[in-house]
Amino acid sequence: MGDAKALLMSGVPELLILRLLAEREMYGYELARAVRAVTREAISLGEGVLYPALHSLELSGLLRARRRQVGGRTRVYYNVTAKGRRRLEYLTSHWRRIATAVEAALAGPQHA
Amino acid sequence: MGDAKALLMSGVPELLILRLLAEREMYGYELARAVRAVTREAISLGEGVLYPALHSLELSGLLRARRRQVGGRTRVYYNVTAKGRRRLEYLTSHWRRIATAVEAALAGPQHA
């Protein structure tokens, strides 16, 4: 995850992950369900997206992981670091900027 | 450009190109300026994005190209085909769906 680039690339999975984990600590599987819930099934992060993303975010120091045994199953809980919160802020404002721009284009060139 | 997939991938350049060309025929360089204008400089499609995208869209039958000589310079004008308009409709509704979902997530999980 290119630290601070992301010019146009959606980066939506990263944004959603940071946003939901900023609210409360969760483990992967739980997070997947949470994403589906908040977006009312509009967005579903597949496991092939979710787990690599979590690892990458941890590696970049944006998330901190903590393993816990719960009823015979291993869960990996994640929470957002200070750096992660800064990244979340950046991604949020970036998203809004792009979303506003796209809306303007969709509304029609007459507003140029 | 994956005909009808695009699950999460932004596909924003494709959407903007189709949207602006649906309004009126333009040539590449002009289109680049138009994008900057409507989005108030928020989005600038580099030439490394724009031209390959135009070629790919033409190849997929979403755009039709027409070369014209204007004052010693060659311009390639593009307009949107019927198929292109259908694709534009799909991309637009897809965008709105994703944008709404992301906004919901940013607003906070309390609305889950």
Added chain:
DNA sequence: GTACTATACCTCGTACTTCGATGTATAGAG
């Protein structure tokens, strides 16, 4: 006349993101 800027097209290699498929293993329900 000549250097610089704007116009106008193009391509290549690279990097990153995302996707689907597949794999492992445990717990609980029927």
Added chain:
DNA sequence: CTCTATACATCGAAGTACGAGGTATAGTAC
């Protein structure tokens, strides 16, 4: 004892976007 849900993970493929570089003409400023 089988099937589903939970819970983690990885791999290869495909798609997207980006920056850098390349060609050439027209007009402007010096």
